[in-house]
Every structure is written in structure tokens, then in C-alpha cells.
Amino acid sequence: MTDKSITELRGGRVYDPAHGEDGVIRSVYLRRDGIVSSAPDPAAIKESIDISGCVVMAGGVDIHTHIGGGKVNIARMLLPEDHAANLTVRGEHPRLGSGRAAPSTLTTGYRYAQMGYTACFEPAMLPANARHAHMEMADTPLVDKGAYALLGNDDFFLRRLAAGADPKEFQDYIAYTLRAAQALAIKVVNPGGINAFKFNQRKLDLDEANTAYGVTPRQIVRTLAEGIHALGLAHPLHIHGCNLGVAGNVETTLATIRALDGLRAHFTHIQFHSYGTEGDRKFSSGAQAVAEAVNANPNISIDVGQIMFGQTVTESGDSMRQYAGSAFASPKKSVIMDIECDAGCGVVPFKYKDKSFVNALQWAIGLELFLSTRDPWRIFLTTDHPNGAPFTSYPHLIRLLMDASFRRERLATIAPDAAAASHLGSLGREYSLYEIAIITRAAPARSLGLKNLGHLGAGARGDVTVYVDDANRERMFATPHLVYKAGELIVRDGKIVATPRGATHVTRADYDPAIEKALDAYFATYMSVRRRNIAVADAEIEDFGHSPLIQHQARRNAS
Amino acid sequence: MLGLFVFQLATLKLKPSVSSTINTRHEDVTCTYCGLLCDDLVVRTDGATVTPIRNACAKATAAYADSSARVTAFIAGQPAAIEHAITSAVNLLRKARQPLVAGLGADLAGLRAAFALAEHCGAVVDHLHGGALRQNLKVLQSRGWQTTTLSELRNRADLVVLVGVDVNVNYQNLIPRFLSPTAALQPERRRERRLIYLGPNQGAPSACGELPLDTLRCDTDALPTLLRALQSALAGGTVSGAPKRRKLLVELAAKIKAAAYPVFVWAAGQLDPAHADLTISAVCDIVASLNRTQRAAGLNLGGDDGGQTAVSAATWLTGFPLSVSYAGNTLDYAPERWSADALLRDRAVDLCVWISAFSPRLPPVAANAIPTIVLGPPGMTPAKNAVYIPVGTPGIDHAGQLIRTDAVVSLPLRQLRHSNLLTVADVLGRTLNALRT
Numbered sequence: 001m002t003d004k005s006i007t008e009l010r011g012g013r014v015y016d017p018a019h020g021e022d023g024v025i026r027s028v029y030l031r032r033d034g035i036v037s038s039a040p041d042p043a044a045i046k047e048s049i050d051i052s053g054c055v056v057m058a059g060g061v062d063i064h065t066h067i068g069g070g071k072v073n074i075a076r077m078l079l080p081e082d083h084a085a086n087l088t089v090r091g092e093h094p095r096l097g098s099g100r101a102a103p104s105t106l107t108t109g110y111r112y113a114q115m116g117y118t119a120c121f122e123p124a125m126l127p128a129n130a131r132h133a134h135m136e137m138a139d140t141p142l143v144d145k146g147a148y149a150l151l152g153n154d155d156f157f158l159r160r161l162a163a164g165a166d167p168k169e170f171q172d173y174i175a176y177t178l179r180a181a182q183a184l185a186i187k188v189v190n191p192g193g194i195n196a197f198k199f200n201q202r203k204l205d206l207d208e209a210n211t212a213y214g215v216t217p218r219q220i221v222r223t224l225a226e227g228i229h230a231l232g233l234a235h236p237l238h239i240h241g242c243n244l245g246v247a248g249n250v251e252t253t254l255a256t257i258r259a260l261d262g263l264r265a266h267f268t269h270i271q272f273h274s275y276g277t278e279g280d281r282k283f284s285s286g287a288q289a290v291a292e293a294v295n296a297n298p299n300i301s302i303d304v305g306q307i308m309f310g311q312t313v314t315e316s317g318d319s320m321r322q323y324a325g326s327a328f329a330s331p332k333k334s335v336i337m338d339i340e341c342d343a344g345c346g347v348v349p350f351k352y353k354d355k356s357f358v359n360a361l362q363w364a365i366g367l368e369l370f371l372s373t374r375d376p377w378r379i380f381l382t383t384d385h386p387n388g389a390p391f392t393s394y395p396h397l398i399r400l401l402m403d404a405s406f407r408r409e410r411l412a413t414i415a416p417d418a419a420a421a422s423h424l425g426s427l428g429r430e431y432s433l434y435e436i437a438i439i440t441r442a443a444p445a446r447s448l449g450l451k452n453l454g455h456l457g458a459g460a461r462g463d464v465t466v467y468v469d470d471a472n473r474e475r476m477f478a479t480p481h482l483v484y485k486a487g488e489l490i491v492r493d494g495k496i497v498a499t500p501r502g503a504t505h506v507t508r509a510d511y512d513p514a515i516e517k518a519l520d521a522y523f524a525t526y527m528s529v530r531r532r533n534i535a536v537a538d539a540e541i542e543d544f545g546h547s548p549l550i551q552h553q554a555r556r557n558a559s
Numbered sequence: 560m561l562g563l564f565v566f567q568l569a570t571l572k573l574k575p576s577v578s579s580t581i582n583t584r585h586e587d588v589t590c591t592y593c594g595l596l597c598d599d600l601v602v603r604t605d606g607a608t609v610t611p612i613r614n615a616c617a618k619a620t621a622a623y624a625d626s627s628a629r630v631t632a633f634i635a636g637q638p639a640a641i642e643h644a645i646t647s648a649v650n651l652l653r654k655a656r657q658p659l660v661a662g663l664g665a666d667l668a669g670l671r672a673a674f675a676l677a678e679h680c681g682a683v684v685d686h687l688h689g690g691a692l693r694q695n696l697k698v699l700q701s702r703g704w705q706t707t708t709l710s711e712l713r714n715r716a717d718l719v720v721l722v723g724v725d726v727n728v729n730y731q732n733l734i735p736r737f738l739s740p741t742a743a744l745q746p747e748r749r750r751e752r753r754l755i756y757l758g759p760n761q762g763a764p765s766a767c768g769e770l771p772l773d774t775l776r777c778d779t780d781a782l783p784t785l786l787r788a789l790q791s792a793l794a795g796g797t798v799s800g801a802p803k804r805r806k807l808l809v810e811l812a813a814k815i816k817a818a819a820y821p822v823f824v825w826a827a828g829q830l831d832p833a834h835a836d837l838t839i840s841a842v843c844d845i846v847a848s849l850n851r852t853q854r855a856a857g858l859n860l861g862g863d864d865g866g867q868t869a870v871s872a873a874t875w876l877t878g879f880p881l882s883v884s885y886a887g888n889t890l891d892y893a894p895e896r897w898s899a900d901a902l903l904r905d906r907a908v909d910l911c912v913w914i915s916a917f918s919p920r921l922p923p924v925a926a927n928a929i930p931t932i933v934l935g936p937p938g939m940t941p942a943k944n945a946v947y948i949p950v951g952t953p954g955i956d957h958a959g960q961l962i963r964t965d966a967v968v969s970l971p972l973r974q975l976r977h978s979n980l981l982t983v984a985d986v987l988g989r990t991l992n993a994l995r996t
Contacts, residue, residue, distance in 0.1 A: 068875070070967050076874045080700060080892055083878035087889035095678060096890050098878030105875045128710075131969040132962060135667060136875045155714070155744050198715060198820070200854045212745070323850070326703075333703035338856055339967050340710040341744060347703075524599075525742045528709035530587045533598045533970050540971065544668060544960060 004046040006031050007487070011052035012466060015437040018058075018446070018455035022434040028056055030462050032487040037458030051466050054481060057437045059118025059463030060394075061454050063444035064238075064268050064303050065385040067108050067145070068122050068136030070129045071315040071345040074335050075102040075386070078347055079313055081331070094141075094499050101312040101349075101386045109141035109502075111392055113491050116465035116480040119144040119445070119453050119502070123187055123238060123268065124317045126150050128340035130181035131536050137504065138545030142490055144453065144463075145547075146184035146505035148238050149177050150317055152220045153194035155341040156522055158213040161223060168512075170227040175511035175554075176519070178233075180535035182506050184448060184552070185235035187268075188224055189317040190242055191217035194344045197320035204320070206242055206255050217242050218259050225263045231509040232555045234449020236264035236301075241273050244321045248277040250286025257293050257300055266447065267294075269305025269384035271366040283358055285365045285422050291372035294379070301447055302373065303380040306366035306397055308389030309354040315347045316387065322346020341527065352389075360418030364411070370401055371427040376438040380447070395477035398440075401431040402473045449552055450505060462487035504547045509554040584612075589972050591917050591954045592619040594862035594964030595709070597732050604976045609955055616731035622918065626952075630937040630980065633947040645986060647946045648912075648932045649993040655910035655930075657886060658682040661899035662922065662934075664864040664915035666959030666972060669983030670872045673914060676991045678885045683908065684873065685882035685899035687915065688866040691828035693894045694835040695859055696870075696880050704843040707822055707856035708965040713737045714744040717751040718818035722825040722842055723782050725762035730826065730860045739768030748819060755811055757785060762829075773814070775807055779831040786841035789815075793845065819854065826860040860964050864917050868962040868969075899923070916950050916983050934983055951980035 009028040014021050029036040029045075066072050076083065076099060083098035088107055090096065097107030112120055120140070125133040125147035137145040151157055151174065160169060174186055192215060193204040199212045206217050225237040241256050243249040253273040257265075267273065270290060278284035294300050311330075316322050319336050325348050326334035334348040352359040366388070373379045381398070385391040400407050411419050419425065431439075445454020452461040464484040470476035483491035490498045516531065523531040541549050588600040590611075601613035602623075609623050632644035639647070652658060660677040663670060663686040677684045686692060698704065712719070719738060726733050734754075743749035753771040756763045763774050777785045792798045792812035798805045815821050823842045830838050842857055849855035862870065874880045879892035882899070895901070902908045903925035911931045913922035919939045922931055931945040941947045953959035954972030957980075962969040 073871055073874050073966070076878055077696065077699060077870075077880050078703060080879060084892060090888050095675075096877065096885065098890055102878075104878035107878070126967070128708075129967050129969075131960065131971070132871070132967070135872075135960065135969065139671070139875060159744070198711070198854065200819075323705075329703075333701065335699070335703045336705040336850075337967070338707045338711045338715070340708045341714055342710070526710070526714055526744050528713055528737060529598050529968060529970065533587055533589065534968070537971065540960065 004044060006036060006040050006044045006046055008045050008048040009051050009056060009464065009466060010048050011050055012054040012056040014056045014456060015433050016058065016456040017434055017438045017442040019457050028456055028464060030464060030484055030487045032462070034452065034462045034487060035456060035458060035460040051481070053469055055433060055467040055469050056456070057465050057467070058441045058454050058456050058460065059465050059483065059485065060116050061441045061444040061450070062112070062117055062120045062382065062391065063380045063448065064123045064382045065120050065391055066122060066124065066315055066387070067120050067140055068105065068147070069125055069133035071124070071317070071347055072102060073136065074345070074347045075313045075315045076104065078333060078335060079349060082311070082313070094496055100392070101390050102315070105136050105139040106141060109143055110496055113142040113483055113485070113496065114494055115392070115394060115478065116467065116483050117143065118463035118483070118485050119450070121145065121184065121448065122147040124148065124150055124189060125181060125183060126317065126339060126343045127154070127177055127181040128342040128534065130183070131540065134182060134504070134536060134541055134545060138541065138547050141499050141501055142485055144502040144505060148185040148187040149181040149183035150187050150189055150343050151177060152188035152191045152224055153343045155195065156519070158192065158195060158210065158215055161215045161219060162213040167226060167230070169515070170223055171230050172511040172515040174224070174227045175231055175509035176515045178507050178509055182504065182536045182541060184505050184507050185233060185238055186224060186228055187238035187240065188221060189240040189343065190244065190320055191220040193217065193242060193320045194317060197323065197344065198338050202320065202324070204242055206252055206259065221256060221259060225260055225265055229263055230557055232557045233507055233509065234552065234554070235447055236266050238266045238268055240268050240318065244272050244318055245325060247275050247283045249273050250276050250289055253286070253290055254293055257297055260299065262299050264299045266301045266303070268303050269382065269387065270302040271305045271307065271362065271369060271388065274365050274369060279421055281357055283361065285361060285368060287365045287368035288372060291369055295374050301378040301380070302369070303382040304366050304369050305382055305384035305388045306370070307352050307359065307362045308383065308393045308396065309352045309359065309363065310389070311349070311351045312386045312389055313347060313349045314387045315345070317343050317345050319344030319346045322348050354414045357415050357418045360414035361421055363414060364418060364422035364424045367400060367407065368422060368424050368427065371429045376435045377443045377446070379439055380444045381439045395474045398436055398477045399472070399474035402436065404428050404430050449507070501547055503550045504541050504545070505550045505552065507552045507554055510556070585973070585975055588975065589954055589961070589970045590615060590619045591961060591972065592622045593729055594860060594867055595730055595732055596961060596963040596970050597736060598970050602975060607976055609975055618729065618731055625919070626936065630949045632949060633941065633945070636943045641948060641981065644946050644948045645989055645993070648948065648990055651910055651930050651932060651946065652680055652990065652994060655680065657908045658910040658912060659899055659902055659908040660684045660912045660914070662687045662914040662920070663869040664917045664920070665983040666865065666916070666953035666961055667868055667872060668959060669914065669916060669953070669987065670865065670869055672984040672987035672991070674872065674876050676987050679991055679994060681886045682912070683882065683884040683886065683897045683902060685897060686866050686869040687864055687920065688828060688861065689881050689898055690832060690900065691835070691861055692866055692870050692881060694827040694830065694832070694839060695861065696894065697836045698839040698843060702840065702843060704857055705846050705850055705855070706965070707858055708967050709737055709963070711856070712822050712858060713740070715748055715820040716822040717748040718753055718755070718815060718821040720755045720757065720815070720821060720823045721764070722786070722823055722838065723758035723762065723779050723830050724824050724826045724860060725758070725829055726764050727762065729829065729863070733860070734764060734767050734770070739770060753814070755814070757782065773811060775811065780834050782830070783834055783837035783841050786838065786845065790841065790845050790848065793848065815849070816853070821849065821855045822858055823855070824858045824860060828861055828863070858965065862962070862964045864915070865961060867964055867966055871962050871966055914983055916952055934986055937980070948986050949980060950983050950986055951978050953982070956980050957982050
């Protein structure tokens with residue numbers, strides 16, 4: 001007797017770029033253990049749901065969103081006003097919560113799922129703060145998650161780099177860090193700059209030496225990118241470059257792309273790194289130069305970090321740049337931290353104003369980047385939540401990308417001098433649903449090496465979002481009709497109907513255990529904790545966090 | 560005899576006992592007896608006895624010794640099976656119109672269960688150190704701050720200012736573990752390291768390795784004034800007061816300005832509650848002024864008895880630090896209004912769930928006037944009207960996780976002895992399940 005376990009979603013238009021499906025009308029068959037490839041035995045079908053007129057995509061995948069860890073929680077603590085003004089009410093979600101810019105973890109999970117996203121990746125997990133980041137992610141329901149460990153500002157790495165250690169040692173250190181922090185990928189933030197700030201350096205250019213260790217951001221980026229390449233990690237080095245937010249930083253960004261010399265790398269929230277110095281205000285768009293460099297260098301991927309107007313809070317490991325930005329805090333308060341000889345953080349509330357020349361131009365620069373980067377597989381939709389805007393603004397952003405007349409209307413409302421300084425108005429490109437499916441799920445999943453997310457083929461985990469087709473793309477993407485997580489219906493017309501916990505994705509890479517011995521001694525001699533205690537055990541995620549651990553094994557590249 | 564009979568009634572898993580036939584040595588043990596969470600203790604367990612043999616401070620050594628093997632639950636002063644005690648607790652929660660979940664001395668798993676229960680019951684939630692935690696939050700939420708963590712302190716600081724911190728009574732390992740060790744990533748910072756103590760006589764560190772110490776004595780309630788004078792001296796402004804004191808302040812200001820990484824340490828729980836926020840604000844102002852041209856940082860010590868974990872978990876689960884109320888249709892964050900002490904004093908709650916898994920600390924006396932459910936280590940003697948459910952101590956009887964005072968580092972707690980005691984999460988989870996059915 002056949003087990004009735006399959007749900008058929010019938011009659012929808014399927015956008016599955018991983019398989020080249022661009023609006024194909026076909027049934028999608030779902031089961032708790034994933035997506036079934038072809039039509040199963042009709043006797044196995046538990047229910048068949050008519051979704052004619054609907055658009056079907058895999059669940060959304062957010063490659064860069066600050067959802068869990070120390071700095072996110074500091075932002076919450078710092079801003080009770082954001083939370084008191086944004087309270088959920090009983091019955092709205094399975095549990096209460098609050099916040100818009102830095103929502104509580106439960107609310108974060110619910111809102112992502114309501115928006116059709118089923119996987120979110122925290123991009124800035126300090127190894128010293130890894131256990132805490134996983135605690136918060138465990139309390140973020142419905143979505144899969146994972147995090148990128150920060151390296152490149154920690155004193156251990158900088159000392160070894162200054163000492164001219166062997167590349168193999170850095171490979172071991174990277175692989176060890178992935179294991180100890182339970183991370184999916186590696187990120188560098190203001191390479192060496194966070195450390196330099198601890199020694200009172202206030203800026204650090206690509207070829208400027210950190211005074212304590214005499215090493216440059218160029219060396220740090222190269223060492224990490226080469227190590228990651230050798231280990232064969234799916235996601236390349238995730239780079240938050242030097243000089244974030246500084247007018248003229250487009251030159252640093254282009255120089256960093258050149259410094260990689262063909263090595264794969266991901267440049268995150270590149271909008272914040274695409275500023276020129278032209279014009280009366282000495283602040284201009286560098287988007288065209290950046291887009292051209294991305295177009296010309298297939299080893300490079302980017303996410304945008306689009307800003308939206310309104311109140312948000314910026315939170316970053318980049319204590320050096322956040323300290324500089326704290327002068328513009330709104331409301332006037334901020335937190336800057338030096339952390340554990342590991343990295344740092346800065347939390348600065350900020351209000352982007354459409355009548356501000358700089359903010360309006362930032363908005364235009366982000367959109368220019370979206371519209372001028374040709375290969376959608378190498379650009380991912382982000383607002384660097386919440387740094388550019390809260391993730392709940394994604395539907396609005398999607399409409400801006402898909403609807404040129406809407407975009408022109410919005411452009412007419414921003415500071416006129418900024419609109420004049422941008423050539424956004426001349427860009428007529430409109431993203432198709434197929435391209436949106438690429439930049440919001442297929443491409444980020446592929447970049448992270450998540451073989452069972454971001455697509456609708458056989459073997460996928462069964463994360464599926466069904467949208468009612470609507471010419472108003474903002475409305476369409478804000479409230480999908482149905483959302484499935486691992487084959488289970490979790491949201492129907494905005495209402496959460498089940499609350500499974502998502503899985504935690506990590507990458508494993510082999511390393512020589514000798515690195516643990518070296519680190520045991522280093523931690524015992526200098527740090528405030530023991531190495532074995534700062535490492536996060538599998539059981540802490542699986543048992544305490546009640547989150548299945550999905551391990552992705554890296555395969556070394558031949559050197 | 561009665562106790563034995565009661566045990567047999569309980570299911571095997573519920574059978575409370577603390578025993579071990581194994582004499583075991585444990586290394587790298589995390590100590591839970593203050594917010595520093597030292598994780599380098601060496602501990603020997605012999606049966607139920609847990610004895611630290613290396614790296615524990617005097618306070619922790621006494622706390623480990625203070626454990627009882629009497630593991631009986633009580634209902635209204637009478638021994639009871641744990642299952643019956645849980646049933647009594649469920650009945651009390653069903654009847655309560657405005658419960659309070661307080662104490663919150665638990666590991667993360669216990670705290671998650673406490674918040675879930677509080678949400679279900681519409682309770683107000685607060686921690687036993689809520690008053691001190693709120694002093695910090697008041698300052699944080701009004702002006703923000705610039706702070707550092709313990710490894711930075713250990714390696715980077717060349718000057719450490721103890722602002723009313725009495726390391727003789729709490730945070731006893733601060734100097735031996737983080738300030739006086741000779742190795743540092745920046746050896747020159749360690750060589751030059753000196754201490755300044757500002758505060759009352761008895762709080763001055765009685766031992767500080769060989770580190771040079773300057774002391775400027777003042778009553779705790781005079782700290783805000785002293786710090787404002789120091790700020791003025793740092794800015795090169797006029798300093799009032801007796802000539803000797805003025806001279807000392809000017810000298811201290813010169814040392815601070817000459818330092819590469821001065822760290823100002825405070826402990827909200829050791830400050831005068833009437834002025835603590837003023838003291839902390841003054842410290843943060845000094846640090847902010849210094850950072851315009853040089854580097855400096857603050858460091859707050861606190862979050863004992865799971866307090867930092869409670870604040871952090873409250874913040875991510877609800878969006879608000881403590882204290883919050885689940886009584887209405889939405890969360891309500893009103894830190895002073897929802898103070899457990901005030902609510903109990905004003906009889907504004909009609910049931911108190913008191914959680915103190917790290918130490919046998921009883922609820923405030925005011926709770927005796929209302930029904931109380933107490934979760935704490937074995938051997939406690941709560942008031943007559945209480946339902947008392949003994950629970951294991953995280954990091955001794957069962958594994959767990961806690962967040963350290965700096966809100967960055969969290970540490971694993973390992974089980975050190977065989978124990979069948981339920982955890983706070985077990986008891987509250989069963990309670991919530993029963994309430995839902």
C-alpha cells in the first residue's frame with residue numbers, strides 16, 4: 001500500500017533558474033523529506049492544490065542579514081523606542097515579539113517566513129561570540145540559518161602573518177575556525193582595521209600597515225582568499241572592504257578587486273563601497289566603475305546593501321568606521337566595542353533621509369549597481385539588514401527593480417541634486433521574475449554551496465513559496481499565498497500555521513590537529529577563556545538549540 | 560523514611576538523587592558564581608562533593624562547598640513527590656491572575672523555558688539582580704557607551720581604573736586572572752600596567768600582584784562628583800576641592816592621558832543604587848572624551864547568577880531587556896514599573912515563581928505574603944506557603960550555557976557529578992505542558 005505523503009502544487013508557473021525553468025507551468029511534488037522529481041504514483045498524493053495563476057519559486061535565501069549575535073542584541077538593547085513602536089499582538093504570530101530595525105529573534109523568523117524566505121545567513125559571527133550567535137539563531141524559527149566567521153583582525157592571525165607563517169598554517173586555522181565557530185563561510189571586515197583601531201589608527205587603506213603588526217589589508221585579504229581557495233570552500237572570502245562609507249572608496253574597492261588577481265571573492269554591501277569624490281559636495285556615484293569591474297571579473301560576486309529611507313540601526317564588526325559614523329547617530333547614542341583580541345563592533349542608529357543629498361545618492365547608487373551588473377548569478381539582493389534598511393523592505397526593493405515607471409516616480413521624490421548627480425533615471429532595465437528568482441534564491445544558494453536550497457528540482461529540501469501573480473510586485477512579494485519549509489506548510493496568506501525549527505548549515509574542512517595544540521597554548525597564555533571552551537560543540541546546536549546540523553564538506557583544490 | 564517512600568512513588572527519571580561513586584578530576588571547568596565565568600577551574604568530584612582544587616576564588620570555593628544532599632520537594636512545608644509539587648505549581652499558576660516569574664537564576668535552557676511559561680501565563684519577568692542590571696541599561700539606552708572585554712583588558716590595558724569595584728568581595732579573580740599575569744600580546748602594556756582605585760576605603764584591592772596602585776578614597780555616593788572632577792582635570796579645566804585632592808586628581812588625569820589603553824571598570828551592583836547611573840554615565844562620558852584623541856574603554860562587571868544571560872535572552876526573545884510584562888495583548892517594557900521587588904512590595908502580583916538554580920537564595924521576604932513556587936538547589940527551606948521543587952545546578956548537575964559579564968563571550972557548563980535532579984528547563988517545560996492540556 002502506498003503511503004499518502006505527497007502534496008501536489010498544480011498549475012502554477014515555476015521559476016527555477018537552477019534548472020533553467022522560466023515560467024514553466026508544471027506541478028511541484030513535495031514531501032517532508034524534500035521535492036520529488038517527477039509525477040509520483042497518484043495513490044501517494046495526499047492533497048493536490050490548485051495554484052493556477054500563481055508564481056512558484058524556491059524559498060528565498062538571504063545571503064547577508066544580521067539576525068543573530070552580540071551586535072544585533074546590543075542594537076535591540078540600545079533601541080527600546082524601535083521596539084515599543086513595533087509590538088506584535090497576541091494571535092499575530094505564535095509568540096510575541098517586537099522591533100522593526102532590529103526585531104526580536106522570534107519575530108525575525110516569523111517575518112522572513114511570511115515574506116517567503118526560508119534561509120537566512122548571519123554574515124558577521126565573531127569566533128569569540130559564536131556560541132551566542134548560535135543561541136540567537138536557534139531562537140529564530142522557521143528558517144534555516146548559518147553564519148560566517150570573522151577572521152583577519154584577530155591577533156593570532158595577525159601575529160602569524162607578521163611572522164611569515166606557512167600558507168598551510170592559515171589553511172588549518174581557517175578550517176579550525178569553521179569547526180570551532182560552527183560556521184558556513186569566512187568573512188573579513190575592514191581587513192586589519194578593527195585591530196588597528198585598538199591602537200588608535202583611525203583609517204587603514206589597502207596598502208597601509210597596521211602599526212602593531214606591520215601587515216596590510218592587501219596581505220590579509222590575499223592570505224584568507226588563498227587559504228579558502230586551497231581548502232575548497234564553496235563560498236569564497238566574504239569581503240567587507242576598507243574605508244566603508246568614505247567618499248572616494250570606489251578606488252579602494254577597485255584596487256581590492258585587482259588585488260585578488262582572479263581569485264574568487266564576494267564583495268558584500270558594495271553600495272557602501274562605491275563612492276566617488278566628484279561634484280561640489282565631493283561625493284558621487286562610483287556605481288558604474290564598480291559594475292564594470294564586476295562585469296569584467298567573473299571571479300567576483302557582490303551583494304548590494306541597498307538603503308531605504310527611514311529609521312534603522314547600523315551594526316557592524318567595523319568598529320573603526322562605526323566610530324567615525326557615531327557622530328551622525330540618530331538618535332544620538334551608539335555602542336563601540338573592542339572584543340576579545342578577536343574583532344570589534346559598532347552599533348549606530350541612523351535615519352536615512354530622502355531629502356539628504358548623501359542618503360538620496362546612496363539610494364540611487366544601490367539601484368545603479370543592481371541595474372548595471374549584467375550577470376544576475378553574481379549579484380544578490382540585500383539591504384545588509386538592518387544597515388541599509390530592515391529586510392522587510394525587500395518587496396519594495398523588488399518592485400523598484402521590476403518596475404521602471406515606479407522607480408522613476410520614486411526618483412522624482414528624492415533630493416533633486418542627488419537625482420541629477422545619478423544616471424539612475426536613464427537606466428530602463430526591469431528585472432524579470434526569472435532574474436528575481438536568481439538574485440533572491442538560486443544564486444545565493446549556489447554561492448553558499450547549499451545544494452538542497454534555492455531550487456525546485458529533485459533532492460531540494462522542499463522549501464517552496466507560492467505567490468499570487470500581481471502587477472504590483474511589492475504587494476505580490478510581501479505576502480505569498482503559501483510557504484513550505486522542508487515540505488511542511490508554514491504560512492498561508494500571511495498566517496503562520498506551523499513552526500518547525502530550521503536547520504543550521506555549517507562547512508567542514510579537514511585540518512591538521514596541530515593547530516589546536518598551538519591555539520591551546522595561545523589561549524591559555526593570553527586569552528580570557530580556554531580554547532576548548534570557546535569552541536562550540538555539535539551537541540550545543542543540536543541539543544540545546546534543537547536545530548538539525550547540516551554539514552557541508554569542503555573538497556580541497558589541488559595546489 | 561517518608562522521604563524514601565516518596566522517592567519510590569516517583570518515576571525513575573524523576574527520582575531525585577545526587578550521587579556518584581566516581582572520584583573524578585575535571586579541568587577547564589566554568590565557574591558560575593559570578594559574572595566573570597572563569598573557565599579554568601580544576602575541580603575534583605567525590606560522590607556528591609565537588610571541590611575546586613585550582614584557580615577558584617574564595618567566594619567560589621565557599622559556594623561549591625555549600626551543597627546539600629537533601630533533595631526533597633515540599634508543598635506547604637510537607638515533603639512531597641516532585642510530580643505532586645509540579646501539579647501543585649500548575650494549579651497555582653492556573654489560579655493566578657497576575658503571576659511574577661522572578662529570580663531567573665538559571666542557564667539559557669532554563670531561561671528559555673521561563674520566558675515561554677511567562678508568555679503563556681501573562682507573567683511579569685525580572686531577574687534577582689534586576690536593579691543593578693537596569694542601572695547599566697538606563698545609561699546604555701540614554702547615551703550608549705564604548706566598552707571592551709576581558710581578553711582586551713588582559714592584553715591591551717596599561718592602566719585600569721576601578722570605579723568603586725570591590726574585588727575583595729566579588730569578581731575576586733579580576734586581578735589575578737586578567738591583570739597580574741605576566742604574559743600579554745603587547746608586553747609593554749603589561750610592563751607599564753598600573754591600577755587606580757576610586758571608592759571607599761574598604762573596597763581598595765587588598766592584593767594586586769606587584770601592580771602599582773594609586774588610591775583616591777571617596778564614599779560610593781560621592782563617586783559621580785569625583786568623576787566629574789576627574790573629567791574636568793582631564794580636560795585641563797579647573798578642579799575644586801582640597802589642595803591635596805586637587806593635586807592627586809591632576810596627577811591621575813595625567814596618567815590616564817598618558818596611557819595607551821586605559822580601561823574604566825565598574826560594577827553596577829556595588830554602586831549606591833541611588834546614584835549608580837550617574838556614576839556609570841560619568842565613566843562613559845570620560846571614556847567618550849578620551850576616545851576623541853586616544854583610545855580608552857569601559858568594562859562593566861555584573862550579570863551574576865545568570866543575570867547577563869537573562870538580560871541577553873530577554874532582549875533577543877522579546878526585543879527588550881529586563882524587565883518585561885507579558886500581561887497584556889502585547890509585550891510591555893517598563894523597567895522600573897516591572898521591578899520584582901516593587902511588585903512584591905506593592906502586592907501587585909498574586910503569585911511568585913522564584914528561580915535560583917545557582918545558589919539556595921530565597922525569594923524576597925515580601926513574597927511570603929503570596930503563594931510562591933520556588934525552584935532552587937536541594938536543601939532549601941522556603942516559607943510555609945511555598946511549593947518547593949529542588950533542581951540541579953547548571954555546571955554541576957547538568958550541562959548548560961551562560962553568557963559572561965561582557966555580553967560577548969558565553970561558555971559551556973559541563974556536568975560534574977551524577978545527578979538525577981531535574982533541570983529548571985525540565986520543571987518549567989513540564990509545567991507549561993500541563994498548563995496547555
